Amino acid sequence: MDVTLPLFDRPAEPAASDPPPGRPPRGRPVHVSGYEREGQDFYATPDWVTESLLRHVRLRGPVWEPCCGDGAMAKVLVGHGYDVVASDIADRGFGQAGVDFLACQGVPRGCRSIVTNPPYGDSGSHEGQSRSPAAMRGFLSHALALTESVQGQLALLVRLQWIAGARVADVMSAAPFAAVIVLTRRIRWFDMGEKTNHGQHHHAWVVFDYERPAGQGPVMLYG
């Protein structure tokens, strides 16, 4: 299973002229961070959720899963024949650890699509953390900029309600919004012990495609 490393630009050995830790060096497309995060914003996505995306969307690969957690989404993508580069800011035993997506200035070499379940979406596991719609908008804007740089595709799993916000509507409308895939089943997050979320919210995939023909609006689908 090819999930990791060869496509990443590896960071060079620190040089005297390198900026201090925590500040991404200029021109380094994929930022590898020494930051080790606690497990609070981790929850694995059930396979059927990723299957719902892949039933409707043919991705241009290779695919980058930049918040891969324990690889739940990446494994489904690989099972569908995609080459996947998987990374996460934390070490969850899968993919390349220590890669801060928000500090990355480019996509791993060769990747044409980004697919993930961002860290701000759902569940009681976010207590005490930034889970604001603004944080999620920032994540979306950054992901769109990286996707545009390769004229690629972006698929993000989000709460359905989140896309109704006025400010996110502006961001999404300005982007090549290709599809929303509404999940009619509610997600039951697992592997969270006492904090397991029992599916209070509906979710959707939002899909952007920089090769979408101009003037073509997004399609709404059910997954």
Ligand SMILES: C[S@@+](CC[C@H](N)C(=O)[O-])C[C@H]1O[C@@H](n2cnc3c(N)ncnc32)[C@H](O)[C@@H]1O
């Ligand atoms: C909600 S979990 C999703 C895991 C996986 N995508 C899935 O669907 O099963 C979010 C993941 O994002 C990671 N994460 C949080 N902030 C990140 C960042 N700035 N860069 C990369 N990964 C990050 C967390 O460590 C966590 O594993």
